[in-house]
Each structure stands twice: as C-alpha cells, then as structure tokens.
C-alpha cells in the first residue's frame with residue numbers, strides 16, 4: 562500500500578506505540594498484528610528492552626517479518642526515558658529503518674514492560690495502545706494511570722484466561738470504558754480470531770486516517786512523577 566501522497570511529499574509510516582506492564586502480551590500482540598496485516602500493510606517494528614534485545618529476538622524467531630524490519634533499542638533505563646523523555650534513540654531507529662527498508666505504512670514501537678506509568682511522547686508515535694491482561698487482576702483498570710485513562714486504545718488481553726483467574730471480562734471492559742470517558746477498550750486474545758479482527762480493523766482505520774491527513778496525535782500525559790534517589794552509588 563505504501564505510496565507517496567501529493568505531488569512530491571513522501572509520507573512517513575503511521576507510528577503506533579504499544580505500552581503496558583511486563584508480560585501483558587505486547588510482543589505477542591505485535592506478532593499477531595504482523596501475521597494478520599503484513600499482506601495489506603508494509604510493517605516495521607522497533608522494540609525497547611532495558612538490558613537486552615529479547616523482544617526483537619522473539620519477533621525475529623516468530624518469522625512474521627524479515628529481520629531488517631525489526632530493530633531493537635536497548636534503553637538501559639526506565640522505559641519511559643526512551644519513549645517519552647528523550648526519544649532520540651527511538652526516532653533514529655524508526656527513521657533508519659524507514660530509510661533502509663521503506664517506504665512503510667506502519668511502524669509498531671514496543672515499550673519495555675513497566676508498571677502503569679509509561680506513555681509515549683506524541684513526538685515519537687501518532688497513536689498508542691496500552692495493554693493490560695486479565696491475569697493481572699480485574700481491578701487493575703481501576704488503578705488508573707495516563708495509559709489506561711488516555712491511550713488511544715486500551716487492550717484487555719488474554720481474555721481466554723479469564724475463567725482461570727476469576728475475572729469478569731465484561732465488567733473489566735466496562736470499568737475501563739468508564740475510566741476512559743468512553744474511549745475504546747478492546748477485549749483481546751490471540752486465541753480468539755474475532756477479537757484479533759477487531760484490533761486489525763482499528764489499526765486499519767487509523768492507518769487510513771493517518772494517510773489521509775485526518776489523524777492528529779494526542780498526548781496521554783506524562784508518566785507519574787517518580788525518582789531514583791534510593792539507588793545509591795557505592
């Protein structure tokens with residue numbers, strides 16, 4: 562689908578951030594999107610890990626994209642540092658990839674796993690998905706935070722596990738929608754194709770709006786204030 566728009570202005574890919582606590586299924590969600598949408602969109606992925614390139618290796622091993630379309634950023638610090646405070650490493654990774662393998666339609670940027678605080682800078686991504694999972698407990702949506710409250714999409718993932726962890730998915734989704742003033746919440750499982758279709762439809766709409774110049778990034782707000790003064794030099 563990638564093609565220049567207008568007379569001579571090549572457009573850049575839609576950049577979609579994927580954030581959320583450790584292990585909620587961010588890499589799996591990205592692999593699922595690539596598997597289901599690679600035939601219609603030219604896709605690239607940038608992963609952020611604190612100390613490793615584990616997520617990039619997982620995605621390369623899954624075989625959903627060629628290795629050149631998967632770049633790893635090792636942040637060496639809290640996830641929000643590289644996706645919000647100083648986005649330079651990520652911007653360079655995205656721009657290098659688009660130059661090397663582009664033009665692309667969609668670049669997915671995965672944050673390193675965090676607690677509930679990480680949000681992407683609107684200078685890095687055009688939109689963001691915040692991923693929770695039912696295994697984290699039905700009450701986690703009530704704990705709030707900028708990602709839960711104001712990301713473009715809240716995904717409640719692994720809903721296939723809900724019966725095993727005593728979570729009422731409908732209630733979790735309703736509480737999420739209430740916390741977000743009605744903004745979209747998606748009950749998701751990679752084992753439930755109809756939910757994957759809904760995720761792909763949401764991305765398809767967003768990519769269309771971006772390509773047509775109809776999408777304006779909104780900032781979910783800064784992460785909760787915190788500091789590292791307790792980490793003492795020896």
Ligand SMILES: Nc1nc2c(ncn2[C@@H]2O[C@H](COP(=O)(O)OP(=O)(O)OP(=O)(O)O)[C@@H](O)[C@H]2O)c(=O)[nH]1
Pocket residue numbers: 582583584585586587588589590616673674675718719720721722749750751752
């Ligand atoms: N049952 C079930 N398991 C899932 C689903 N999605 C992901 N998982 C599993 O959840 C675990 C964590 O998934 P990842 O995709 O690695 O999670 P992540 O958020 O990228 O993890 P970090 O990068 O470490 O923060 C893995 O064992 C996945 O197989 C799902 O929809 N259903």
